[in-house]
Amino acid sequence: MDTKREKLVRESFARQGLMTTIGAKITSIAAGQLEIHFPFSPALTQQNGFIHAGAVASVMDSACGYAAMTVAPDNHNVLSVEFKVNLLAPAAGESFVVRSAVKRAGKTLTIVTADAFALKENGANEKEKPIATMLATMINRPE
């Protein structure tokens, strides 16, 4: 991916107030792929103290949108049309990672999947546990 496009993605992500509130950071970016990490916070919980499905979905939605943006036509904004998320396990962990991947990039619509994992220290190693999966539709809009 060219550096200009990467810069546009990172600048747009930095403008998302919700991602700042969540503490989400892009940790990897490539053509059609994005990785975002975010930490546990009591400000993001549901009633049992786990991360709220909506907070996980928020990061997954951003991960899908910016993965679509890496492969969008020039001078286009990417907006979410719809997304569907299945919750696989309680979002219990010290931090979380979301990885998105473009399934099909069209001129108008881009279909993207994302998977979310809880991370736990496990001695020297970090262990990933699947917590959610998303299938989303993004649309390219001329700026």
Next chain:
Amino acid sequence: MDTKREKLVRESFARQGLMTTIGAKITSIAAGQLEIHFPFSPALTQQNGFIHAGAVASVMDSACGYAAMTVAPDNHNVLSVEFKVNLLAPAAGESFVVRSAVKRAGKTLTIVTADAFALKENGANEKEKPIATMLATMINRPE
């Protein structure tokens, strides 16, 4: 709906750190139905300054879950299995309202829909504009 059940719903909602972060408040509650309001905040935005689809979806998910809880069997916790949201218009407004309604309440699974609207002052009146719609599946789990 009996007052004991309503109390359980309100207490569980109050424990959701994310709803506090969003500033979401239950404004109406009845058997199979919930209404939640939340204000605009720069802490919840996407790249263009509108409310992030994930923040809207978070409130819709809580609205669906607690609508399901109003009709769940006694001594059961309600968890999200999955939800699907279509974004209908940018979430631009001074505040927002989400209304959920149970479509089918089963012993194990409950299907719930929700609609989200942006609210704008319009002289003496407040005008509602549809911004998103959700179709969700909730599961009843013995406590």
Next chain:
Amino acid sequence: MDTKREKLVRESFARQGLMTTIGAKITSIAAGQLEIHFPFSPALTQQNGFIHAGAVASVMDSACGYAAMTVAPDNHNVLSVEFKVNLLAPAAGESFVVRSAVKRAGKTLTIVTADAFALKENGANEKEKPIATMLATMINRPE
């Protein structure tokens, strides 16, 4: 709805080989709304002898697509982007009815919902039982 548009919808529906196979017929049509009936058939069943969720979804998808077509710009074809269906009860009945309604009609995308019901003779009356609900995205494509 003007009669020319209705004629286009009915002609396009008549070209759908799958709707003929299912025995589906448009029983009502209006701007943004469609109703389709289809009979029980052993050729459409799942393993327990009820109508297969996919057959119900097929009729719902057509109902959503043609509801979108009633309000699409002139000289545009309507195609399914995606649909999500929740199954509410076994599709057991003598016949079935699907009703769709446009939720939001945009220049490019149209969001449509549909509900499916099983019909049973009940003395003099016919009784409707909800069996499925759909939330779908359609796209308008220039012909």
Next chain:
Amino acid sequence: MDTKREKLVRESFARQGLMTTIGAKITSIAAGQLEIHFPFSPALTQQNGFIHAGAVASVMDSACGYAAMTVAPDNHNVLSVEFKVNLLAPAAGESFVVRSAVKRAGKTLTIVTADAFALKENGANEKEKPIATMLATMINRPE
């Protein structure tokens, strides 16, 4: 996978009238995975002569359900709770293949994905083109 379970899956699939109507055949089966082929037929088309999204979704739904059944507890029936399908390209081809894979198998719910491809003769080789992707929820019910 043990042969008794495989036999149960194949017998249940054989009872699905819709799969016979579509001409769908299981071509591969393993723990958590299923492959189904079906041929083009004018009886399954939409208005432009391609396979109707509902016919593709029907086979994907069966593929997801039986993939879930391969890993379900003994003496349980598997039913579809909901499924979401994104259409990626027109279903134009001489035949089609659907591959499903269990994402998470729970005691009650199983999350399954499926991908559908159009097959075209291409000299000595057959070429696969992605046409649809599904994310589905299945439920295990005691018989």
